[in-house]
Amino acid sequence: MEFQELFNGIVVQGLFEELSNFFSTHLFTFGGKQFSIGSMVELLFQLIIVLVISNLTKQLLKQRVFPGVGLNIGTSESLSTIGSYVVTLIGFFVVIESTGINFSSLTVFAGAIGLGFGIGLQNITSNFISGITLLFEQPVKVGDYIEVEQLAGIVEDISIRSTTIRTINNVFVIVPNSRFLENGVVNWSYRDPKCRIVIPILVVDESDSLTVMEALLAAARQESRVLAAPSPEVYFKGLDAEKSMLKFELLVWIERPIEQDSIKSALQFLIEAEFRDRDLDTKAAPTDIVFNDLPTIAQLLQGIQNGSPPKAIAPDKPISGWLLRDLLKKVSYFQHCSDVELRQVIEKGYRKKLAAGEVIARENDPGDAFYLILSGAVEVVVESIDQQVAVRRSGEFIGEMSLLLGTPRSATLRTIEDTILFIVDHANLQSLLSSHHELADQIAEALSQRQEALKSLGVTVTEATKEETPFQLIRKQIESIFDL
Template sequence: MKLVFEWLSKVWNIVLKVFTTKLFQLGTQELSLIMIVQLIVMAIVTLYISRKLQDVIKRRVLTRFGLDRGTREALSSLIGYVLTVLGFLIVLQTAGINLSSLTVFAGAMGIGLGFGLQNLTANFISGLAILFEKPIKVGDYVKVDDLSGTVEKISIRSTTIRTNDGVFVIVPNTSFLENNVVNWSYEDPRARLRIPVDVPDESDPVIVTEVLLEAARKEPEVLPSPAPEVYFKGFGDGMDFELLVWIDNPPNMESIQSSLYYLIEEQLREQGIEHAEPQRDLYIRNLKDLEFLLQKPQQTGAGNGSYSQEESLSNKAVPAAKKNKVKANSRGKLTLRDLLRKVSYFEKCSDSDLRHIIQQGYRQMLKAGDIICEENDPGDSFYIILSGLVEVFVESIGKRVATRKPGEFIGEMSLLLGTPRTATLRALEDTILFVVDRENLKSLLAKHKDLADQISEELFTRKETLEQLGIKVGGTQEKQTGTNQIRQRIQSLFGI
């Protein structure tokens, strides 16, 4: 037993000597194996504590300041790096290592790392620049080269992006400083989508414009303001149009585009408009042989008439353009242009003017009994009756004050005078309205100033009628000055 203890004692002494033997000197401090192990353990503990503090600050402290996710992530990362550096400095001081003695060593190591780890250093500096300047933040939807996705994490060396397919991609930070980066979420998340559409040459541009705008307004993800627009881009295999819409959810861009294409195809099919087909030129080399064939008459087996091979070939050689002709609308649905021409003010407008008008509003279909707007609602839309009848009912006195017919406009009083709705508007039968939102009314009145004068005169007449019924609208000053005051208000509201 004594021999065992002696053997164990010798082993312990050897191990102790190995761990306590001086390996090298750093400044004035001699480092042994056991001290190196202690430094490593303390460094791991310091790193763990700094990570925990960083997480607590991010989740419990920064959230109280109402900061967005990207700012919280950037600040917590910077705080984490500062805590880690301070922790390592404290560990070195605790171990008795004089930091001033490391100056020359750190300088030499910095030069070596600068040459040997250029890419890592560049990513490190780029990471700091991203965290401080914040060109991108966690949660932003970005595009780098051909990669699109949401920023999930920004570290000191790389950034993690989650694509629309749910794939996480690690991107070096230098890519965000050396390449062009599209940040769809930067400051304003709204973005404009461009949807190219080709239609045959025989298509009516005004109807195509109406179809594209109607499809855009049926898509719930498309913003009503700024309003959708249609551009005529030129001629290719047919006529090239482009629908421009605004969205505020860029990560869903692809699904919104797909939905718009479905709606556009449905609307084009309803109007009997086919897609443009590519045109190709045909060159015939053996024309003489073809002429010889065309000179041989052939009899048909049915009927008393006959026709030649030339007529047969000519019937088959139907120009490709005829295949693209616009079909008649099987539903017999009147276009918005046709309905607007029934309004006395618009009946002499050119197709170009009508196309501009169509871009400022949209068609609204109502069933008998449907409520258009209620009394005391805020006024945000202007309506022109294209077909049907609309009742104007003042609930405060329990009386119908008017019935509006096709060609008349309604809803203008609240919108132009800045007052709540003075009456409830209800469809008495199936009705079609042309609706112009407040944002688009300015453009419409700026181009059609006579319409603004007509609205001013009618508005003053209706205002007087309501005041005779005991319903006060606006101030007394407006009553005294008549239509001039209303014209001035239109000019001040819409800048026309």
Template sequence: MNVLFVQGKQWFQNLSRVLTTPLFYIGDNHLSISAIVRLIILAIVVLILARSIGTGIKRLLLTPIGLDRGSREAIATVIIYIVATLGILIILQRAGIDLRTITVFAGVLGIGIGFGLQNLASNFISGLTLLFEQPIKVGDFIEVDNLLGTVESISIRSTIVRTLDGIFVIVPNIKFVENNIINWSYKDPKSRLHIPVGVAYGSDPVLVTEALLDVARTERSILKNPSPKVWFKGFGDSSLDFELLVWIDHPQDSDPIKSSLNFLIEHELNQRDIVIPFPQRDLWLKNTQDLSMLFQNINITNNIDSQMFDQNGIASEQKQNSIQPHAQKPITKSLSNWTLRDLLKRVTYFESFTDLKLRKLIEYGYRQLFPKGQIICQENDAGYSFYIILSGAVEVISEKTGKYIATLHEGEFFGEMSLLLGSPRTATVKTLEDSILFVIEQHDLQRLLEESPSLAVDISQKLCERRQALLELGLLDLNSPDNSPFNRIRNRIQTLFGI
């Protein structure tokens, strides 16, 4: 036992001597294996502490004050690096290492290996640039080198991007400094999609415009403001080339939105009997006289066979029946199946519009069907839409007083008071029968009034006729003869829309 104890003690003494033996000197201080291990452990503790401090500041301080995700991540990353650097310097100082010696050593070492680490140094400087200037931030949707994805993290050397397929790609920071980067989320995430559509020659451009705009307003991911547009791009080899332009605020969903729009466009064009053409080529035939003689011989043979078939009395009754015309019932086309262009022409304000003007008008609003008894707008609600009755009738009532106000029919409008005066809805409007309305959003009303000044005049006159509502809103000054209700509303329209 004593021998084993002595051997074990001797072994531990040898190990202690190995661990404490100086390996090299830095200035007047030496470093042994134990000192190096101690420094490494302290450095790991400092890094963990720095990361905990950065995460805590991000969660407890930066998040409550409302900073966006990118700014929070950038600030937290800078704090982590600063705390870690200061901690490492303090550890080295406490270990008795002269930092001036390390500085000289690092300078000499940097000269030696600087040329071999050019890329690493470039990525390091680029990482600092990204963190402080923030051309891209964590959470941004970007495109770099044909790579689309969301920025997940930004470090000193590289940036991690998660693609639309869920793949994480590590991109060197120098790529974001040297190359052109598309940042879809920079300042304003709104972006415009271009959907090309080709239709057969002979298609009505107004009907194509109406169909494409109906599709755009059906898709929920499309923004109402800015409004969707339809451009006539040109005359293709086999088609009339149109382009549907829509705005979205989630650019990372652009591919699913495009797919959904293409499905809807195909369905809508089929419903309206608008043909999507195949590529066409002209075929020129030579020796047409020989071909005509061949077809004449074929026709003579067919006629002889047909006569023999009739002589045998086969299917003669069926042939006679096919010749007799069938009585056709008159087809009544419901107003709901009318095109929006035809419905708008029924309205007095637009009956003189050409097809080109009607096409522009269709871009300002859309058709909406309301069944009998449905409330279109509620009293005291905020008003964002203007309505023109294309067919049917609506009833205007005051829920506050329980009184009937008016009945509006085809060609009349309502909803203008809330838009022009910025006040809540003054009454409730409900359909008396199945009705079709032309709905115009607030941001499109200015362009409509610019296209149809007579409508602006009529709006002023209608507002004056609703004298009681204007008195309740305090718009009438009966003591001023030069400031009639008509002029006040007219001035209000000029102030709002500059027309």
């Protein structure tokens, strides 16, 4: 037993000596200092510690120190990055000094290396210096919305070599820092984020200019993201002689430049609605007559020459289908909605295709949406008694009661043929009701006339009138469900 322990001790001691000799193996001499495998491992470990301390310093400054001072996100990001670089640089020199390297003996070598790097790494050096310039001068900061070389997006991060930009399509683009100093940069967030956007408008030359101005200003004042001060303006730019159209420009101020495309689109919808209400036309009259169907024209002329009256030519395809706007107005609760209000529903709703036999919603499911049937057919089945109570076809709507009152589904909805639905969900309707409070009153008024609405809430008319009217009960229910 003692022999075995002695043998094991000799083996362990031998292994230790082998490892010691391995880590003591001389590799090279640099700056008057001999480097072995062990010293290189130690040096690498020290450098890792420096990098960890540098990263912790950056996070501490960015998350704890600068927010307490009241600095904005861009400035705190820049200063914390600079702080981490300073810690890294100091730590690097401390580690090198601790190894015993003689810097004076490296002067010529460092000069040669620096020259080689300067020639071979011009772009990296340029980006490095540009990164330092961006961090100190801050013409571009983290959080800014910028445009550079037809690339637009929000600055997510500025590093020593490159800058990360997130576009409005949520695509991350890595841009070398030198491009920000070599090219013109549009910084929409610099100093004052407010900016003015211009929407050109053409109307037929017979239009009344004052009516056009009134319509444009009315549209601008309906968009909540347009600032009231500075107020919207309309410029009359004269006549477009080539198109025989009057040229106008609507100028509005906004404070979130990244939303300018969305705001322009919303304004175009509002302008179209205002123009339609005032019978303003934006389509120029055709100046050329184009004969697209010469055989048909010849047939008509031949009939006239023979003394027979011309017959109406039936179109190749019958006009069919409904506009979503018209379908929504068939729902009693939306009958009095303006086109602008209905546009919000249409914008945020979505279509869904279902095969025959698919279940749309089951009995007792939460009412989180209602459906317009664009094509196909849907059966309404009460599964508790296994009975079909109705069949809804294209142009009809289903499931609105559960959504509006927040009650469970009273029946199962199932397609009986291939069907396309337009779906209005809870979030969609909540957005509409939040911006148009009078619509909630209209819906409550319509529902209060329906006995099944009160019944679904477990209230009879006689019970309702003791303390609150049916309208008040339903209005409170809608406010609770949609957080109004």
